[in-house]
Amino acid sequence: xxxxxxxxxxxxxxxxxxxxxxxxxxxxxxxxxxxxxxxxxxxxxxxxxx
Amino acid sequence: xxxxxxxxxxxxxxxxxxxxxxxxxxxxxxxxxxxxxxxxxxxxxxxxxxxxxxxxxxxxxxxxxxxxxxxxxxxxxxxxxxxxxxxxxxxxxxxxxxxxxxxxxxxxxxxxxxxxxxxxxxxxxxxxxxxxxxxxxxxxxxxxxxxxxxxxxxxxxxxxxxxxxxxxxxxxxxxxxxxxxxxxxxxxxxxxxxxxxxxxxxxxxxxxxxxxxxxxxxxxxxxxxxxxxxxxxxxxxxxxxxxxxxxxxxxxxxxxxxxxxxxxxxxxxxxxxxxxxxxxxxxxxxxxxxxxxxxxxxxxxxxxxxxxxxxxxxxxxxxxxxxxxxxxxxxxxxxxxxxxxxxxxxxxxxxxxxxxxxxxxxxxxxxxxxxxxxxxxxxxxxxxxxxxxxxxxxxxxxxxxxxxxxxxxxxxxxxxxxxxxxxxxxxxxxxxxxxxxxxxxxxxxxxxxxxxxxxxxxxxxxxxxxxxxxxxxxxxxxxxxxxxxxxxxxxxxxxxxxxxxxxxxxxxxxxxxxxxxxxxxxxxxxxxxxxxxxxxxxxxxxxxxxxxxxxxxxxxxxxxxxxxxxxxxxxxxxxxxxxxxxxxxxxxxxxxxxxxxxxxxxxxxxxxxxxxxxxxxxxxxxxxxxxxxxxxxxxxxxxxxxxxxxxxxxxxxxxxxxxxxxxxxxxxxxxxxxxxxxxxxxxxxxxxxxxxxxxxxxxxxxxxxxxxxxxxxxxxxxxxxxxxxxxxxxxxx
Numbered sequence: 001x002x003x004x005x006x007x008x009x010x011x012x013x014x015x016x017x018x019x020x021x022x023x024x025x026x027x028x029x030x031x032x033x034x035x036x037x038x039x040x041x042x043x044x045x046x047x048x049x050x
Numbered sequence: 051x052x053x054x055x056x057x058x059x060x061x062x063x064x065x066x067x068x069x070x071x072x073x074x075x076x077x078x079x080x081x082x083x084x085x086x087x088x089x090x091x092x093x094x095x096x097x098x099x100x101x102x103x104x105x106x107x108x109x110x111x112x113x114x115x116x117x118x119x120x121x122x123x124x125x126x127x128x129x130x131x132x133x134x135x136x137x138x139x140x141x142x143x144x145x146x147x148x149x150x151x152x153x154x155x156x157x158x159x160x161x162x163x164x165x166x167x168x169x170x171x172x173x174x175x176x177x178x179x180x181x182x183x184x185x186x187x188x189x190x191x192x193x194x195x196x197x198x199x200x201x202x203x204x205x206x207x208x209x210x211x212x213x214x215x216x217x218x219x220x221x222x223x224x225x226x227x228x229x230x231x232x233x234x235x236x237x238x239x240x241x242x243x244x245x246x247x248x249x250x251x252x253x254x255x256x257x258x259x260x261x262x263x264x265x266x267x268x269x270x271x272x273x274x275x276x277x278x279x280x281x282x283x284x285x286x287x288x289x290x291x292x293x294x295x296x297x298x299x300x301x302x303x304x305x306x307x308x309x310x311x312x313x314x315x316x317x318x319x320x321x322x323x324x325x326x327x328x329x330x331x332x333x334x335x336x337x338x339x340x341x342x343x344x345x346x347x348x349x350x351x352x353x354x355x356x357x358x359x360x361x362x363x364x365x366x367x368x369x370x371x372x373x374x375x376x377x378x379x380x381x382x383x384x385x386x387x388x389x390x391x392x393x394x395x396x397x398x399x400x401x402x403x404x405x406x407x408x409x410x411x412x413x414x415x416x417x418x419x420x421x422x423x424x425x426x427x428x429x430x431x432x433x434x435x436x437x438x439x440x441x442x443x444x445x446x447x448x449x450x451x452x453x454x455x456x457x458x459x460x461x462x463x464x465x466x467x468x469x470x471x472x473x474x475x476x477x478x479x480x481x482x483x484x485x486x487x488x489x490x491x492x493x494x495x496x497x498x499x500x501x502x503x504x505x506x507x508x509x510x511x512x513x514x515x516x517x518x519x520x521x522x523x524x525x526x527x528x529x530x531x532x533x534x535x536x537x538x539x540x541x542x543x544x545x546x547x548x549x550x551x552x553x554x555x556x557x558x559x560x561x562x563x564x565x566x567x568x569x570x571x572x573x574x575x576x577x578x579x580x581x582x583x584x585x586x587x588x589x590x591x592x593x594x595x596x597x598x599x600x601x602x603x604x605x606x607x608x609x610x611x612x613x614x615x616x617x618x619x620x621x622x623x624x625x626x627x628x629x630x631x632x633x634x635x636x637x638x639x640x641x642x643x644x645x646x647x648x649x650x651x652x653x654x655x656x657x658x659x660x661x662x663x664x665x666x667x668x669x670x671x672x673x674x675x676x677x678x679x680x681x682x683x684x685x686x687x688x689x690x691x692x693x694x695x696x697x698x699x700x701x702x703x704x705x706x707x708x709x710x711x712x713x714x715x716x717x718x719x720x721x722x723x724x725x726x727x728x729x730x731x732x733x734x735x736x737x738x739x740x741x742x743x744x745x746x747x748x749x750x751x752x753x754x755x756x757x758x759x760x761x762x763x764x765x766x767x768x769x770x771x772x773x774x775x776x777x778x779x780x781x782x783x
Contacts, residue, residue, distance in 0.1 A: 008211060012185060019181040023174050031173070036124035039101025045109070 061150075062102035078139035080308040080320050081155045088118065091139055093129040095122060096152030103151070110145050128156050155308075165292045172288055175223040176281040182219035182274040186212045190271040190763075202264055209261040212270040216254065223277050224250055226284070242422050242463060245429045246280060249458035253762050256451055265448075269455075272762040276459060279770040283464055287471055309341055310334075312385065326388050334373070334384045337539060344373045344386030351381035351563050352540060363595060364540060366564040380539045381563045418470055418741075422463050429461045436756045452762065457755040459765035465747055465772040469740035473780040477733040485718040486726055493713035495737075496697040497730035499678050503626055503723075504669070504691075506683035507637035507644055510701055511619050511651065511720075516542055516595055516611035518549040527607055531599040534559055534567045534578045542597050543567070543578075545611055566597075574602035581606075594643065613639075615647060622720040623651045629727065631680075636660050636668055636691070665691040682723065683712075699723060740776045747772040 025031065083090045098107060104124050111120040116135030123129070131142055146153045189208045193200065224247070231247040234240060250273055257268040309326055310318045310333040318333055323341045326332065331347065334340055352364040355377045364380050367373055373386055433454045440450035478488040488494070505511050532550030535543035537559040556576065559569035566579015577600050581589045584598040584606045594613075600606040626633060634655035637644045644658035657668065665683075669691045672679045681688070681695035692698035698712035701720075716722025751768060754760055760768065 005207075008189075011188070012211075012215070015181055015185050019177060022177045026170055026173055026177070033123040033125045036104055036122065039104050039124060042101060043105050045105065 061097060061099050062106065078143050078155060078308070080322055082139050087134050089133050089137075089139075091131045091142065092156035093131065093143070093146070094154050094156040095127045095129050095146060096154075098122060098124060098127060098151055106149060107146055107151065110149060111142060114141060114145060162292070165288070169285065169288045169292055172226070172281060172285040175226065176278065176285050178219055179223040179274055179278040179281050182215050182223075183271070183278045186215055186271045186274055205266075206261060206264050209257075209268040209270070212268060213258060213261055216257075216270040216274055219274055220250065220254060220277065223281060227280070240423075240426045240430070242426060242467065245426055245433075245458050246276075246462060248430075248433075249455060249462070250276065252451065252455045252458070256448070256455065260448075267761070269452075269762045272459070272766040275763070275770070276462075276766040279766070279773060280462075280464065283468055283773060286475065287467075289475075324391075326391055328388055328390050330388045332386050332388050334379045334386060336379055336381060336383055339378045340373050340375050340386075342391065343375050343389040344384075345389055346371055346373060347385045347387055349382050349384040351379055351384055354378040354380050354539075354541070363542075381561055418466055421466060425461075425463050425466070429458065429463075432461060432752060432756065433457045439756075440758065449758070453756070453758040456758075456760045456762050456765040457752070459762055460751045460755040460760060460768055461748065462769045463744075463748075464769060465744035465776045466741070468773050468776050469744050470737050472777050473733050473736045473740060476780045477729050477736075481714070481726060481729055484722070484725055486714055486716045486722045488714045488726070489712070493697060494730045494733040496678075497680070497713065497727060498734040500631065500680040500697060500727065502632045502672060502677045503634070503680045503682065504672070504695070505633065505635050505653070506681075506688050507635055507639055507647060508613060509684040510682050511635070511647060512613040512615050515613070516545045517614050518545055518609060519612045519614075520608060520610040523607065523609065527599065527601075529553055530556075530571050530576065530601055531578055531597075531607070531609065533571060534569045534576055534599075537561060537569070538567055542595055542609075542611055546597065546609060571601060576601045613643065615651065616720055618719045618721055620651050622723060623653060625721075625724050627652075629724075636665055638662075638665075662688075662690050666694055669694040680723075680727075681712075699726065736780055740779055743776055743779060744772065747775075 030037075078091065078093075081091060095107065098104065101124075104122055107122055107129070108120050111117060111129075111131060114133070114137055116133045116137045117131065118134060119130065119132045121130050129146075143153045189212050193205055193208055196205070227243045227247050227250070230241065231243040235244060253269045253273045253276075257270050257273065259265075260268050308320050309323050311321050311326065312318055312331040312333050326342050332340075332342065332344055334344070336351075346367050346369050348369070350369070351367060353367045353373055354364045355374065367384070372389070373379075373384070436457045437450050437454035440453050441447070445453075474492070474494060477494055481488050528546075528550050532547050532553055533556040535546040535550075536553070536555045538544075538561050556569040556571050559567055561567050562579075562583070564580075566577060566583040568575065568577050570576065577584050578597055581598055584600040586598065586606060590608075595611045597609045597611070598606045599609060623633060632655075633653045634657070635644060635648050635653050636657050638660050639658060641658040644656050648654070648656040657664075660668065665688065669679060669681065673694065673696070678696040681692050681698045682700070683689075683692055683698070684701055692700070692712050699714045699716060699722075700712040701716060714722075714726055716726065751772075755765060
């Protein structure tokens, strides 16, 4: 079970990547307009402009 | 002859009434920010409520030449537009308003920005704590699962890793608690954050000690779990407060317009409204709303003062008369001298009054705050006594500290602090889905105790716009009259056009303020307006507002208008009566109109010709009599009364100022009033239940913790469970 000494840091690293992505998405304002985002998914025109 | 299109529809789902194109929104070009080749503009869009509005508006704006980005935030109505080239900013505004939405410049004030920052940092702290809680829990479960079989060195390693995760997270996510506790302790007082900080630090310290001495139990999982759940509560609370403030700041949009000032040479310049000074000569174009009080210098025109007095028929403004801020110029361009800066106008006074009213704290929250402030010293004493008690009974230092920490954690007054806010959030959300926008959570408590309802008439019980009611007018006479009326913004002309439908404009139409319109139809002179204008020798008696139309030498034809009640007014009145509420009508309109409407709806008590001061006095009288009044009104003339009432509601489509004076804005008919009253009663019951649950939890939990039956982890879970129960109780149907 010595492998666990490598697996724990790898797991933590992956967790940190996830956390980093979460923080980035908050800072880039993706949580500012939840209603608009919900509706944009259903938009038929499918305009991919940012 | 030109085609005049019908008014656009606004929200395709009908969630908000369309904004009429009556008001010109002013020159937006004063607010464009230019950087390199890119022009940016932030707009505030009103009336966009559904996905259909979103795609409609964005598509229309993107179709304009040179647009790089056009993105509407559906949650707060803010639209960011960026473009290259020489597209005029006013064209963007016109595109949006031609679709039936209200447009103004977006004003971001300092308070809203800092609230948003606070909310964001809480969300980040919560995410970090969540990450730590999940990972440490992984390790803790391993330790528990290996109990008895896991070697000491493995266990210590896992504890150490937990500690390394917990330390930075505690410092980062817990900094708001530590900062707040420290700032309060420095002055020798305590608040709710003190026991929390104490519990976190003690539990962490004991865990470090245990890990270093190869002990069996470490409590890092308890520490970060506690932090995570507390931050969830803080985040939701910050969200709630920010939403409550958003409505009041929409008022700024009305103030944040541009104004055309004439300089000494008479040349017009576009300036921001805040920079107007007393004595400036202001140019008020046709369709423009006055932003400052003006005394008229040049020109003659009819002025719509419905926002100021509630009177739907316009007044003829003569040289020397005062045009109040908020009035719309309906006819010819006017020039006036500013009587004061924008900050001194009637509009601003009302705005200040409203912001002051905003500071009212909810009673239940005050109770909760008071309870918490008494509770905290009790918590500390309980923990200390537990510690000393255990030592006295011969327990080891370790055990005594753990019992004290468990007591600190389990007695955290989070359920108490969440009891009222969570009910308010849930109730507001549910009402919002039914088209009722509740401005602040504490309004629910006040709405629940209402025993008397006061209605404004024009625009509240009625549609607020005159409607043509003359029976038996030949269709071609109607079309001929409409072809003249299309040139005017007068409310009666617009009602005539609405009745006639789309059509053409007659030739050579000119509007004469205070008199009427004149034009040519098929070569014959045609006139539409007052009896004298049309050539009648004396004024016949008419019941309500009317227009006369004469074509050539034919006899004049009478068009009669009335302000019709809303479709569901009668049944709403009946339903309110069945709830044992007393009703009255308080209006600025004439006796005959108010009497007829009250009789029609079944309301016995009515007052007509009430000025804004009269309305405010009536509300004060009711308050002195001990009545708890719900005031429902829509114009600026109601705003004073609205803020004096125990609770106030405004129909959607009313001016922004009244919307900010009231506690709730309802769209989709008067039945929204019933929904709100019912929801407020339910909310009050839930809040009481939550307080009871929080109290019961403490009564059970404290003895258990003091007698040492819980570890800090169980304490953290129990404390969170109490918050969860309170939340679930608020969420149930």
